[in-house]
Amino acid sequence: MGDQCNDSDQEQVHAVPSRRDALIAGAALVAAPFLGRVTSIVQAAQGANTVLRVGSPAHARPEKVQGTATEWLNYAGDQASSKYSPLTQISGDNFNRLRTAWTWRSAEEEVAKANDLKTWVWESTPLMVDGVLYISTSLSQVAAIDAATGKTQWIYDPETWKNGTPSNNGFVHRGVAYWADGDDQRILLGTGDGYLICLNAQTGKPIRTFGREGRIDLTQGLGRTVDRHLYGVSSPPIICRDVVLMGSKVNDVPLAAEMPPGDVRGFDVRTGKQQWIFHAIPRQGEFGNETWKNGSWKTTGAANVWTMMSADDALGYVYLPFSTPSDDHYGVRRPGDGLFGESLVCLDARTGMRVWHFQMVHHGLWDYDLPCAPNLIDIRVDGKPVKAVAQMSKQGFCYVFDRVTGKPIWPIEEKPVPQSTVPGEKTSPTQPFPTKPAPFDRQGVTENDVIDFTPELRKQALAVLEKYNYGPLFTPPSLQKPTIELPGIAGGASWSGAACDPETGICYVSSVTLPYVATLTEISVPNTDYYGRMTPVETMQGVPLWKPPYGRITAIDLNTADHRWMTPAGDLAQSNLVLKQLGLHSLGRPARGHLLLTKTLLIVGQEGGTHREGGGPEKVPDFEISDPKLCAYDKASGKLVGEVALPRNATGAPMTYMLNGKQFIVVATGGSNLPAELIALSLA
Secondary structure (H helix, E strand, O other): OOOOOOOHHHOEEEOOOOHHHHHHHHHHHHOHHHHOOHHHHHHHHOOOOOOOOOOOOOOOOEOEEOOEEOOEOOOOOOOOOOOEOOOOOOOOOOHHHEEEEEEEEOOHHHHHHHOOOOOOEOOOOOEEEOOEEEEEOOOOOEEEEEOOOOOEEEEEEOOHHHHOOOOOOOOOOOOOEEEEEOOEEEEEEEOOOOEEEEEEOOOOOEOOOOOEOOEEEOOOOOOOOOOHHHEEOOOOOEEEOOEEEEOOEEOOOOOOOOOOEOOEEEEEOOOOOEEEEEOOOOOOOOOOHHHOHHHHHHOOOEOOOOOOOEEEOOOOEEEEEOOOEOOOOOOOOOOOOOOOOOEEEEEEOOOOOEEEEEEOOOOOOOOOOOOOOOEEEEEEEOOEEEEEEEEEOOOOOEEEEEOOOOOEOOOEEEEEOOOOOOOOOOOOOEEEEEOOOOOOOOOOOOHHHEOOOOHHHHHHHHHHHOOOEOOOOOOOOOOOOOEEEOOOOOOOOOOOOOEEOOOOOEEEEEEEOOOEEEEEEEOOOOOOOEEEEEEEOOOEOOEOOEOOOOEEEEEEEOOOOEEEEEEEOOEHHHOOHHHHHOOOOOOEOOOOEEEEEOOOEEEEEEOOEOOOOOOOHHHOOOOEOOOOEEEEEEOOOOOEEEEEEOOOOEOOOOEEEEEOOEEEEEEEEEEOOEEEEEEEEEEO
């Protein structure tokens, strides 16, 4: 398992001191030899802010509806990543009557201000267990919040920021995992600087019997020396059959001669002992090693699982969406198809053994890493029941498999694709194309895709287009001109993923028609020559080159592979003067949409205006507020049935729960240059 450091000095649990806290502190003083940092508990009783607060509110007891739990126990509601709740109190008839029940300002703000740090937007989704919300902040802190009132119960700060800015997008985090066995209730999180930490859910204190003093150093045991600034965690782990599965985030650009590998590991949820390791880049003698030619498996990094995972606890299988090996756009130094890059891999949770896999992109050069958790859903195809898994992709495909065997539900065909002209680049001659369902967003670029709102705008757009190299899907980067990728690195589907209805077999996916340009730029790093610098495609006064919609939601019936409906999400014409003057509307907006599904509604929160992938961790962009609201659609027809205003755009996936007879919807907003605030809505 490798070394596990003891950084107990980094632990802080915050709460508001009270007389009850003073009594706890007194008891702690008696037990001083056994508690470690007793001084901080005593100080809390005297007014300091490092205090232990035990227990959840007595009134916070979740109710049940028709025998179904109304909690939110996993990042996406369940291990199948459905983002679905059967609750019906909030409906299309009353959605417009939602009002703010409470708000909670993220604990990251005070630390960021005091230490001159800038976070990414707040992408976290809370869990709700037994009347308590558990959420992570962009700085990898964890907070327990009264789900009825929004009052803080405890905050744990691992002080990851002291190790510097994490890899890729810097300070960003999406959530935690919950596990319980009777009274043993635990919160598990991976941190931006590469630790797995296990906390007592009731107290916020590390469980000292897990790993070493409650934590495991994930940079150890990977077979290479790993620079902590190139490796971390931003998404929650998933737990299946008492095994904690951990992915990682690794820099896309090869900044070292040997980059960190994206290996996935399983740890015992009780002890933290490593149970197995799955090599994302297979080593010599392992299955798939022959797809890494010229010994490139020894130095290439990434091919990691940075996003969310799914699990089928009944089968004991976990489903892992892997990313692109580094560099995302230049593969001369990593010849071959490169398993398990850009693959969906099914593992046995107990052993880590591969059950099946499917590679969506061979020798990836487009940053088409699988961006979101696969959706596990039971469907009926040709009258027969199928345990299915559906993987949404950046390139706008929905790949559907039998999740037991890995067999595609509908044929996936290998088709010829354009070949690279870059010296030494050996592109795969074919790429996989699903025959069904149809793509849910625009793919590739032709002159027919260019806008025709007016002859003058079309002429301008065609002139801009000629500055670039472009073509069908999988057109590779070129040294002659910057190459347009459509979909780009920020879409079709994004990390927020799809929502699936377990009752109907219909999946709903938000996607973005937001092309990016890949420019191969020289880099002086061993084992590489170029890296792909990504920039947005030039616009005409903010008007995209492409025909709308620029953001959309598509309903896909996985029983038949048919698209039930598609509706534009947002409206760029509302914020763009040129489009508004033309009298256009319902164009969609090129911003990610975060989904929540209930018995009757599809609820969507769109992000604000920004190019989220630009800059890198040292250049976190400012985020703009643009038409901030939650929208509710009739999930059967796609008709907009309600809207509720927010103070700023949604930045994480909403969730819902029922407590004390009232249904709540909670969503994270802000971060970076905007106030980071959790907003809870309920009916007035």
